[in-house]
Amino acid sequence: MPLNLGNDGDGSSRIILTEPRGSTAEVLLFGGQVISWKNERREELLYMSSKAQYKPPKAIRGGIPVCFPQFGNFGGLERHGFVRNKFWSYDEDPSPLPPANKQSSVDLILKSTEDDLKTWPHSFELRIRISISPGKLTLIPRVRNIDSKAFSFMFALRNYLYVSDISEVRVEGLETLDYLDNLIGKERFTEQADAITFDGEVDRVYLNTPTKIAVIDHERKRTIELRKEGMPNAVVWNPWDKKAKTIADMGDEDYKTMLCVDSGVIEPPVLLKPREEWKGRQELSIVSSSYCSGQLDPRKVLYGDN
Numbered sequence: 001m002p003l004n005l006g007n008d009g010d011g012s013s014r015i016i017l018t019e020p021r022g023s024t025a026e027v028l029l030f031g032g033q034v035i036s037w038k039n040e041r042r043e044e045l046l047y048m049s050s051k052a053q054y055k056p057p058k059a060i061r062g063g064i065p066v067c068f069p070q071f072g073n074f075g076g077l078e079r080h081g082f083v084r085n086k087f088w089s090y091d092e093d094p095s096p097l098p099p100a101n102k103q104s105s106v107d108l109i110l111k112s113t114e115d116d117l118k119t120w121p122h123s124f125e126l127r128i129r130i131s132i133s134p135g136k137l138t139l140i141p142r143v144r145n146i147d148s149k150a151f152s153f154m155f156a157l158r159n160y161l162y163v164s165d166i167s168e169v170r171v172e173g174l175e176t177l178d179y180l181d182n183l184i185g186k187e188r189f190t191e192q193a194d195a196i197t198f199d200g201e202v203d204r205v206y207l208n209t210p211t212k213i214a215v216i217d218h219e220r221k222r223t224i225e226l227r228k229e230g231m232p233n234a235v236v237w238n239p240w241d242k243k244a245k246t247i248a249d250m251g252d253e254d255y256k257t258m259l260c261v262d263s264g265v266i267e268p269p270v271l272l273k274p275r276e277e278w279k280g281r282q283e284l285s286i287v288s289s290s291y292c293s294g295q296l297d298p299r300k301v302l303y304g305d306n
Helices: 114-119 240-246
Strands: 004-007 013-018 024-028 033-038 105-111 124-133 136-145 151-157 160-162 169-172 178-181 187-190 202-206 212-217 222-229 233-238 258-272 277-279 281-288
Touching (some): 013 105, 013 124, 024 124, 033 136, 136 258, 212 258, 258 277
Antiparallel strands (some): 004 013, 024 033, 105 124, 124 136, 136 277, 136 281, 160 258, 169 212, 178 187, 178 202, 202 233, 212 222, 222 281, 233 258
């Protein structure tokens, strides 16, 4: 089946993915960025800033921006790298991945340009497959080195999750782990809490994280489960009230209904030899907030209204 296409305000393509139970995702060619993911009840699961600006080349705040070849200010490039500010193309040959269902998946590619090489002197191909299925959004990023020399890079999927009330949210799966605190000059600490809760600004890069992290939204009685492969770091960010007021493309009160829990390979970066390819995988899924000894009950995955 052909891709379902819409148009942005600037005329660029917006890809609409659907699946039979009714959930949807919207993807922009600008940034290769998911900007919406709705469940079968049409409830939005991703946060989009109330002041988001769809004005290329400005990055769009919300959804799932792609960060490459740098995350945040962990290097000398512009914050979060430059691929979230570029127009991507459809990938006609996503091998070795199997062919995708064109109704519920899209393959995108970004190749380095001469301008990119002036900023970051390494030739690359960056691919991403975005797929939806009942209760699940899957992203498979790949980086190929098409240069004659090895290069190192960072990569992250910045997941802006929509939550009911940040003060009623907790994150499980990162307890006892070391993290770099971006609020204190990337100083290293060990997480002491049984779960991460929020009563002020948080900006941390967790190291050597597990493949599964849970974001529990008590008010909605809903949990978003993040599963990831090839991305050992997890970033947790909420700007809280004072920082939110300093962010031009973010509403003053937006911090109350958003939380970033990102998948990434940041510290240490990936070293990729010529002709080699790095591959990651991220799955976001919706489950009920039914916990037993801190473990998600796989029988509680919500595919419908029951």
